[in-house]
Amino acid sequence: MTKPKVKKIWIDLDNSPHVPFFKPIVDELTKRGYSMILTARDCFQVCELADLWHLEHKRVGRHFGKNVVMKSCGLILRSMQLAPLILSEKPDLAVSHGSRSQVILAQVLGMPSVVILDYEYARVLTRPTWVIAPDVIPEGNMHAVKKGFLSYPGIKEDVYAPSFKPDPTLREDLKLDKSKIVITIRPPATYAHYHNPEAETLFVAITDYLGKQDKVQMVMVPRNQQQETYITQKWPELCQRGVIIIPDHVVDGLNLIWHSDLVISGGGTMNREAAALGVPVYSFFRGKIGAVDRYLVEKDRLVLLSSINDIFLKLKIEKRDIEKNNSHTSNGACESIVQSIIRIIEN
DSSP states (O other): OOOOOOOEEEEEEOSTTHHHHHHHHHHHHHHTTOEEEEEEEESTTHHHHHHHTTOOOEEEEEOOOSOHHHHHHHHHHHHHHHHHHHHHHOOSEEEESSOHHHHHHHHHHTOOEEEEOSOTTSOOSSOOSEEEEETTSOGGGSOOOSSEEEEESSOGGGGTGGGOOOOTHHHHHTTOOTTSEEEEEEOOOTTSTTOOTHHHHHHHHHHHHHHTSTTEEEEEOOSSHHHHHHHHHHSHHHHHTTSEEOOSSOOOHHHHHHTOSEEEESSSHHHHHHHHHTOOEEEOOOSOOOHHHHHHHHTTSOEEOOSHHHHHHHOOOOOOOTTTSOOOOOOSHHHHHHHHHHHHHHO
């Protein structure tokens, strides 16, 4: 009697938040007997994070900047770069958290694709076979798919936050002062199609304001080298005095958030990671607010900073009791996503 063929799943890590997100999903699918092939785009520290999270991967392609024409050409080029590997590996299903290059290639090869999304206003250039999204996003708000829409409970960050274990060596590693209020700040995603320049104005105003406060230490997490250069040139004195710290190596984002008194970000993932860990968090994202963030605002787990005036009115600069705030439990998000992927690949 011949053994049944082991089905293979291709996961493409297209952006840095996808690494911790897919780690528990990959582990669970591997435990259940599926073969995995992972590819990673060489940008935004994706490959470095994949190494940090012990995810074996193939490095393919890079980012082509924010110029619309170059981005479009880059998507096609990366699909072509992925093609030889994927034709050789012959996966049965393509899965990503919004990799356009993967969906394009899967469509060309006639391979079913699954796109997991948590922002309903993300631009979708091609239609995946299936979409999986948090249940707070109404199905009618999602872009059309070929076969169907599946949902999971909670938010994307609930997939991996429950397995988080703090590492206290981070404080010494980054030279964080225990007497200071540690604030982790993530600049806006200036390359994203949904970027609004108002977020850059707020980022500067927030940093200027915090730089004048006593006992504040800011840990900046730039998205690329250009942002790092901008920060060091814009606030050289704060950087020299250690008021602004930019890690010189990849750090575990969840661990950094956990050891922060509050988090301020111009993007989505770090905000929602803080919300998942129960850390006070403020968002100066100025794109269209999605259902997940509206849900977190309604639950008082996220505060929106929509104007410079909000910085003075809403921002609470105070230490938090880290030991007291140490519970984060699973709500079944990971298991729900794994079961949906299995259902799709087995049907």
